[in-house]
Amino acid sequence: MSTSCFDPLSRLRSVPWSALHGLAPVAAQALSLVLSGQPAERVLDRTLRAHRSLSRDQRQALAEAVFNVGLWRRRLGFLLGDPESPVPAFLYAFLHRLAGLPAGEAVRLSGVQAPLALVSEEPPSLALRWSLPDWLAEHFIREFGPAAEDFCAHLNVPGPITLRVNRLRTTREALGERLRSEGVETRPGALSPLALHIVGPRPNLYGLDSLREGLFEVQDEGSQLLGLLVEARPGETVLDLCSGAGGKTLQLGAAMENRGRLLAYDPDAERLDRLLQRCSRAGVSIVQVLRAPPEGVLADRVLVDAPCSELGSLRRGPDLRFRLDPASLSALPRVQRDILERAGRLVRPGGRLVYATCTVNRAENEEVVLGFLREVPGFRLVPPGAGWLDPSCVREGFLFCAPHLHGTDGFFAAVLERVVG
Ligand SMILES: C[S@@+](CC[C@H](N)C(=O)[O-])C[C@H]1O[C@@H](n2cnc3c(N)ncnc32)[C@H](O)[C@@H]1O
Incomplete structure (x- = not known):
C-alpha cells in the first residue's frame, strides 16, 4: 500500500486528452522510440517539428502522452500483465487507468481495437508503484526508509520552473513586475531570496527580452x-x-x-x-x-x-x-x-x-x-x-x-x- 498522500496523477486531469484524436499513429511512433531507450525530450522535439500544423491542444496532449507513458512504463507494464506489450496497449493503459479516461475514450485515442484487461491490484512494490528500476527503488529505500514512498511520488511530477534574479541588473521585485509586463506570472521562492517561481503554464522564456537582457537565469x-x-x-x-x-x-x-x-x-x-x-x-x-x-x-x-x-x-x-x-x-x-x-x-x-x-x-x-x-x-x-x-x-x-x-x-x-x- 502506498503511504504517500501526494498524488502525482492529479495534474493529468487538466490535460486536453481529446485532442489526441487521430494522432494515435504519431504517438505510437514516438513512443516506440522512447520505450526502446531514446531520450523522450529529443523524440518529442523531432515529432513536433515533423507535425508543425498541430494545434496547441494537440501539441500539449501529445507531449504529455509521450512523457507520461515514457515515465510510467514500469507501472503500465505491470497493469498490462506484460512489460513487452505493444505500444498502443501502453497508451491505452495510461489513458484509462492513470489519466482516468473512460475505457471507450481510451480505446478511441490510443489505437487499440477494444478495451484491454488490466490488473486491478495495487502494484506490490515501490519500484512498480512509482515506475523505477528495481535497483534504484532499493537505493531510495536505503536512503529514506519510510519516506522513500513520498520522495518517489514527487519524482513523478515535473519540478517548477524557477528563476534566479541577476542582482547585478535588477531586484527580485522589479523582475517580477517586468515579467508580468511580458505576460509571465511569478511568485517569490520561500528559501532563496533570489528565487521566483513561474506560476501557470510553461512560458517560452527564450522569447523574452528580459532573458536576453540578462535579468535572470533559470536555476532550481x-x-x-x-x-x-x-x-x-x-x-x-x-x-x-x-x-x-x-x-x-x-x-x-x-x-x-x-x-x-x-x-x-x-x-x-x-x-x-x-x-x-x-x-x-x-x-x-x-x-x-x-x-x-x-x-x-x-x-x-x-x-x-x-x-x-x-x-x-x-x-x-x-x-x-x-x-x-x-x-x-x-x-x-x-x-x-x-x-x-x-x-x-x-x-x-x-x-x-x-x-x-x-x-x-x-x-x-x-x-x-x-x-x-x-x-x-x-x-x-x-x-x-x-x-x-x-x-x-x-x-x-x-x-x-x-x-x-x-x-x-x-x-x-x-x-x-x-x-x-
Ligand atoms: C554538477 S556539474 C557543475 C555544474 C555547474 N557548477 C553549474 O552550476 O552550472 C559538475 C561539473 O564537474 C565537471 N568535472 C568533471 N570532472 C572534474 C574534475 N576532475 N575536476 C573539476 N571538474 C570536473 C564536469 O565537467 C561538470 O561540468
Whole structure:
C-alpha cells in the first residue's frame, strides 16, 4: 500500500486528452522510440517539428502522452500483465487507468481495437508503484526508509520552473513586475531570496527580452542555496572548481558585485565557452576562465559543485531513471574525493570550502566529506547558512533539500573551513 498522500496523477486531469484524436499513429511512433531507450525530450522535439500544423491542444496532449507513458512504463507494464506489450496497449493503459479516461475514450485515442484487461491490484512494490528500476527503488529505500514512498511520488511530477534574479541588473521585485509586463506570472521562492517561481503554464522564456537582457537565469531554488552557501563577498578571491557552463559562477559574480577575482575551472572546454557567453549577457565581468586545473592559488572561498549521479534531478526528465547505470555510481566517490582534496589545497587558512552535489546518495555526499575530514588535517565542518538558511534544509550538519520536503530538486552541501595555524 502506498503511504504517500501526494498524488502525482492529479495534474493529468487538466490535460486536453481529446485532442489526441487521430494522432494515435504519431504517438505510437514516438513512443516506440522512447520505450526502446531514446531520450523522450529529443523524440518529442523531432515529432513536433515533423507535425508543425498541430494545434496547441494537440501539441500539449501529445507531449504529455509521450512523457507520461515514457515515465510510467514500469507501472503500465505491470497493469498490462506484460512489460513487452505493444505500444498502443501502453497508451491505452495510461489513458484509462492513470489519466482516468473512460475505457471507450481510451480505446478511441490510443489505437487499440477494444478495451484491454488490466490488473486491478495495487502494484506490490515501490519500484512498480512509482515506475523505477528495481535497483534504484532499493537505493531510495536505503536512503529514506519510510519516506522513500513520498520522495518517489514527487519524482513523478515535473519540478517548477524557477528563476534566479541577476542582482547585478535588477531586484527580485522589479523582475517580477517586468515579467508580468511580458505576460509571465511569478511568485517569490520561500528559501532563496533570489528565487521566483513561474506560476501557470510553461512560458517560452527564450522569447523574452528580459532573458536576453540578462535579468535572470533559470536555476532550481535548491541550486541557488548551494551558491548562497559560499557567502562570496565583494573584493575576495573565489574559485569555482567545477564551474560547468557557469550556473553558479554567475551567481557568485553577482554576489561579489563584480569586485574581486572569480576563477572558473572545468575540464569541459565547451562548457567554459558557454560560461563566457553567459557572463557577457549577465554583465559578470570579473570571471577568469582557467583552461587547466588551478595550482598555487589560495582562494578565500572554493566551491566544488562535484560531478555526481544526479539522482536529485530525476524529475527533470521522464526517462532519466531508465538511462542510469548503477555501476557508474560506485566509481563516483573516488573522483569526488580527489576533487575535494585538490580543492582543499587551494583554500587559504581561515577560508571556506563548499562541497555540493545534486544527488541523494550518502556515499557521494556525507561519506565523501566525512572521509575527507578524517584524513585531511586542518578542516572543520561549520553549520550551513547560519543566520539565514531555513532550518528545515539542514540535516545532521549538512544542507539537504529534496522535492518532497522543499519542492526543490535534491541537493546536498557541506560547508568546511580551513583552520588557521
Ligand atoms: C554538477 S556539474 C557543475 C555544474 C555547474 N557548477 C553549474 O552550476 O552550472 C559538475 C561539473 O564537474 C565537471 N568535472 C568533471 N570532472 C572534474 C574534475 N576532475 N575536476 C573539476 N571538474 C570536473 C564536469 O565537467 C561538470 O561540468
